[in-house]
Amino acid sequence: MEALKLWNLTSQPLKRHLLHSTTSITSYAFRRTPRTLLLRSSSSSSSSSTASSSAPDVDKPTGAASRTAGRNRRAPASPTTSTSDREAVRAIRLRKVEELRSKGLDPYAYGWEKTHSANQLQDIYRDLGNGEEANGENDHVSIAGRIVARRAFGKLAFLTLRDDSGTIQLYCDKERLIDDQFEQLKAHVDIGDILGARGSIKRTEKGELSVCVLSFAILTKSLLPLPDKYHGLTDIDKRYRQRYVDMIANPEVADVFRKRAKVVSEIRRTMDSLGYIEVETPVLQGAAGGAEARPFITHHNSLGRDLYLRIATELHLKRMLVGGFEKVYEIGRIFRNEGISTRHNPEFTTIEMYEAYSDYQSMMNLAEEIVTQCALAVLGKLTLDYQGVEICLERPWRRETMHNLVKEVSGIDFSELGYDLEVAKKVTLSTLGNNLDAKDKASIEACQSVGHLLNEVFEVVVEPKLIQPIFVLDYPIEISPLAKPHRRSIGLTERFELFICGREIGNAFSELTDPIDQRGRLEDQVRQHEKKRAEAASRNADKKEGTENEDDLYEVTLDDDFLTALEYGMPPASGMGLGIDRIVMLLTNSPSIRDVIAFPVLKVQQ
């Protein structure tokens, strides 16, 4: 009933605009690239009739009339309709822009004095009774935001305005609006426009807090129809490509980014309160060290040299410790030239922190402190639901060695296996054989050392089971080239990784400070990598194809500046890296890393 009235109200001017639409489309198209022009001409003739019937509805996703139209729009039978809808709407609204200008009104205003946000008003007038008005001197307010819904009657119109904080209704009574503003509202205001409004406060009989509008101004005229909620949710690719559309259609998306900001700011607060200093180290480097990953390569023209994008901040931060800073951290972007998935984006954000005179035990306490503080800041509690699983962050978290965890889950006791790699592989395959797929078996066969094997078994059988927070301790030395040898156990290092929900959240060690040991280990790493690279290259030479998928073909360089710095003496220290995107995923119950990165990297659109 209401919706029908609304239709009556708006159909009149819209019809009028449609008469002009063809001309304005053409003139507009000329101003754009020829490619667009082609697009237009291919669809405009065939769909001009559909456009005229469905275009007006696009503006009003609510109400009976629009629901039908909306369904039509998404019907697979008319793929061209949605483009032409958009183009038609754009044409109509461009027309309105001209009209506003011709009346001396600015469709793109320069500013607006706001007195309140929507939520502030909801808060202040919480106790205003139904049907009551607040019309005192202090009740004259000014707000601004996007119009996300509108309903209109003969002399009344209701608009829903949304701003950064929430929504509030605009109660527009022809009698109360100044001049001919009610006519202007009917003729020129569309869903999607950004409006500023002034007025007093009233709660309607139905209980909706409203600004009873005295005057308003179109601050920004929108040219495109807002997507409805369903559309926004289903078209996942578009959600990431045009994040702003996603955020307009689904206000809860913006909440993820608000929470992300809170997490980062809470981490910073925690570090600062502990006396850590925040520093910035280079993204562009002559050698990409501190992790094992394929780096991005770029070229600096005036230096005439290739540079790598950093794959970790570790080596430069350690140089700060050599220089006499005792507690440093950096929150920053890391780049890895790897595939994209729900867990990986080529650029992601970490915090790395280093503290002189501490060891990995103290880093465990710090990890607990940081993650629980973030949870309290975002959720206000330490239990949370992640994709249907309840996670409990109450401290202390379990601390268990990798050896014990592997033994616990697989029954294999690596501490009794000794150093014979072949024996260890046999035992592993015979114990786990039936539960492994071919790929896992191949990885086990390929292990170069008992340490690699232990880690492989851990990754295959243990990792997925680590749901509640746990520190996995004492990694094999072969896979931990930057960690200090364990003070008690030969062949192991003082290293831990933090796992929550089967995902690695953090990685820390007592830092290796012996420059001779460090040089030996990094040189080993380079040698091993070169060997793999040579093997891969010869495999490729045989196959003469498929080079692109070979992960081992990139070059690894030794960071000599780092090694020299160590020779000047780095104090005993521990360091830790935490994946901020993953912490945010956990605390916002987001299944994909793309949900917590505002503009994730996507495949090229076909």
Added chain:
Amino acid sequence: MASPPPSSSEAAAPTPTPSPSAATAQALGGELSKNALKRELKIRQKEEERKRKEEEKAKKAAETQNAQANKPASADDEDMDPTQYLENRLKYLAAQKAEGINPYPHKFSVTMSISQYIDKYESLEKGEHLEDVSVSLSGRVMVKRPSGSKLVFYDLHGGGFKVQVIADASKSDLGEAGFSKFHSNVKRGDIVGVTGFPGKSKRGELSIFPKTFVVLSHCLHMMPRQKSAAAAADANLMKDPWVPGKTRNPETYILKDQETRYRMRHLDLMLNPEVREIFKTRSKIIAYIRRFLDNLDFLEVETPMMNMIAGGAAARPFVTHHNELNMRLFMRIAPELYLKELVVGGLDRVYEIGKQFRNEGIDLTHNPEFTTCEFYMAYMDYNDVMGITEQMLSGMVKELTKGSYKIKYHANGIDKDPIEIDFTPPFRRIDMIEGLEKMAGLSIPKDLAGEEANKYLRDACLRYDIKCPPPETTARLLDKLVGHFLEETCVNPTFIINHPEIMSPLAKWHRSKPGLTERFELFVNKHELCNAYTELNDPVVQRQRFAEQLKDRQSGDDEAMALDETFCTALEYGLPPTGGWGLGIDRLTMLLTDSQNIKEVLLFPAMKPQD
């Protein structure tokens, strides 16, 4: 207990000094103003300070001579050739390992920092010892002064502070022979942990007397020598701490060589204590901006550093390649377009502090990666943003300098007197075109997009002998003229406002001045520090501006902006009226740390490859 009488009489001596000068003032007819009196006092104090320093110097020199006379075997290797030195150290480490000793211990429990130690025990009397207290300190040995085989003095540095270690065989857990052998292997530059009791030497210097002494990490290279005892004394930041806004003189540093300082920042930080303060200042500047914006309800966000299109500014980008996606990517040159997309999405106040990348030459003010802060604020215009800029910068300067709006800066080189830059708000404002016409006596044609204006400006440049390398687009010509006539006058913070449309493809046209935009740049010490505008949010006009940029690009200006279709579409969904702002954090840090080279404020600046 130490006997106090001589020192107390010494202490009493300075007290009466003010009265003679007061008397002098009266003798001069009592006409001296308060200021003159103060000046007089200052001169006297300085004189006394100088005398005291000289005495100290003499003492120190005597000490060194003494030490050299006592001549412990270990001091010798300071004269060794560096390769030999390194080899000796490596041999020593190997020997330790062979004996089953780990030369790099896992952990040393520190009970307090050196600065806490000073705070706590500075008030001890001369010669007072607290033998039943046990404290563990750690740090780097920067000075070693053996005095016979049973006594070694060390200066221990940590966290920007220094304390003396008096290692005395009689107080050590090691036997006499063990003590001597152990300490002969402790070298300048080693990181050590000491556990012992606090006390003051007979001369009154706060010290720690260790029972145990552990080397935690070894310095395998010979540390550059401290140039003199006086420099060693200066190394203690306690005496005259540098604060932002004061001048610095790297010429007086212990390690002066710029190449070494920038390539081996760890050495620079170890030897030149002021350097650490530069980076602390940098950290404080960023923290201040964050706090300032957070208090205005801004949200900090992160936008991509790798894009398919490098938009939001005019600059040559870095190119890279994503292997698996087989995709060419550009490093961002500005976050602007993404941040505005977020405002379209409903985040009304956003900011990002982060790295930008420009594939340009390296010089005193340019590094290929640099840090900016950009913010966007819905419903605000450039006038509001100018107010915010004044408030932020003046507030920051006042906080960091501990109470002043003015800073000292060596604008004309370290050998000339520093200038004073005054951040007292409000800042001066110059209208760009009006200002230029006035200063240069020009009358620029109103239609700046036309051929006539281009010719006029070309002639003007010719007349004033201002070089503009081709292409001579109107925008570039104007830029050169403004640089010559206006920017040169902007030493104290000055807003140059209302740039022409042709120079500002992302700024909104001026509400009352045709052909111009609502834009400002803030100049300090003749360099651009901020760039801001009322954001252009009319998608039709934005597309036209991009098209004009394309024209400039085709005429050879490869720094003209590229069109970003996603961004233009975002504008079609409606960007509220918005004020946007960008600040160069490196340049601001340079100003506040009296740095003339951007490399001074970057921990690891980009350097030419070493051959």
